[in-house]
Amino acid sequence: MISNTLRLRLLFALPIVGIGVVIFILAIGLRGGNHTVHPSTLIAKPFPSFEAPKLIDNELTNHEELLGEARLINVWASWCVACRSEHAVIQDIAAFNLISVVGINYKDQRVDALDWLTELGNPYDYTIVDLDGTLGVDLGVYGAPETFLVDSKGYIRYKHIGALTDKVWEGEILPLIEDLD
Amino acid sequence: MFALGLLTIAFSTIVTVDGFEFTSSDEVARFSRLIEEFRCPQCLNTNLAGSDAPIAMDLRRTIYELMTDGKTDREIREYLRERYGDFILFRPRFTPKTVILWLLPVVLCLIASLLVLQLRRSRHNESLTTEELAQVEKLMGSKEC
Numbered sequence: 001m002i003s004n005t006l007r008l009r010l011l012f013a014l015p016i017v018g019i020g021v022v023i024f025i026l027a028i029g030l031r032g033g034n035h036t037v038h039p040s041t042l043i044a045k046p047f048p049s050f051e052a053p054k055l056i057d058n059e060l061t062n063h064e065e066l067l068g069e070a071r072l073i074n075v076w077a078s079w080c081v082a083c084r085s086e087h088a089v090i091q092d093i094a095a096f097n098l099i100s101v102v103g104i105n106y107k108d109q110r111v112d113a114l115d116w117l118t119e120l121g122n123p124y125d126y127t128i129v130d131l132d133g134t135l136g137v138d139l140g141v142y143g144a145p146e147t148f149l150v151d152s153k154g155y156i157r158y159k160h161i162g163a164l165t166d167k168v169w170e171g172e173i174l175p176l177i178e179d180l181d
Numbered sequence: 182m183f184a185l186g187l188l189t190i191a192f193s194t195i196v197t198v199d200g201f202e203f204t205s206s207d208e209v210a211r212f213s214r215l216i217e218e219f220r221c222p223q224c225l226n227t228n229l230a231g232s233d234a235p236i237a238m239d240l241r242r243t244i245y246e247l248m249t250d251g252k253t254d255r256e257i258r259e260y261l262r263e264r265y266g267d268f269i270l271f272r273p274r275f276t277p278k279t280v281i282l283w284l285l286p287v288v289l290c291l292i293a294s295l296l297v298l299q300l301r302r303s304r305h306n307e308s309l310t311t312e313e314l315a316q317v318e319k320l321m322g323s324k325e326c
Binding site for chain 2: 004007011014041042107132133136137138139140141142143
């Protein structure tokens, strides 16, 4: 008799325990910070092949020109608000002369992009023009700014979504660059 | 052969959806189905069909181009997943990471039906032993007095 009532009680407790477990799992999910940031699936994969003009001289370039040295590739646009605040950080990084910095001008107007560089300064060794976002799609880009670290063999080692900060540069990218050597 | 070609040209109508040109309603249906299948990477819980984000437009164009290149649905899915990760798939793949996701409902249903069965069985077994019957009779009898 006792075992029967006990069993019944356990049975009724089961849904409550179940709901508790579900709430716990969902609570963890909600606390998980920024949901729009997904790790790139392209890490350790080669930089996608492309052919596009450079911003300043309109000369054609492709993925092969990236090879030979490690590159920090920064996706930017003149219409992108966060890129403006990020620009100072990019300039500092370029001034270090530690790594070649290359830009990808993402879905921008050529005139606006050139004006932007004249106004704020040009930290890029060169800038690849991605007029319609095709290269962006190949890179899994979904907005500017985004930054990639590519090694000298053309493999993507790291991706940062959103504006670069000194903290990200010193804490995440710099150690990776030192590892590359 | 030439006449046949003319016939197909005469009967084919070009349908424009979202700025993309399609030659058959099947293609339109396929495109609509595909753009509903993927999540917009920028805006949470909106699919590519329902999002105004520039990246959603780019990805719709990418899907259209892959379709016109003759890629299969599976190849299109793989193309987008390689670039944007599992996140972009509204229907998760079956991988070691998603085993729980896929199997938990089945397991829970199994447990639930087992519990129901057991509960029913225990109700059926609620017949009294002869000792208990005697006790009941005794009690009932005493009440009648």
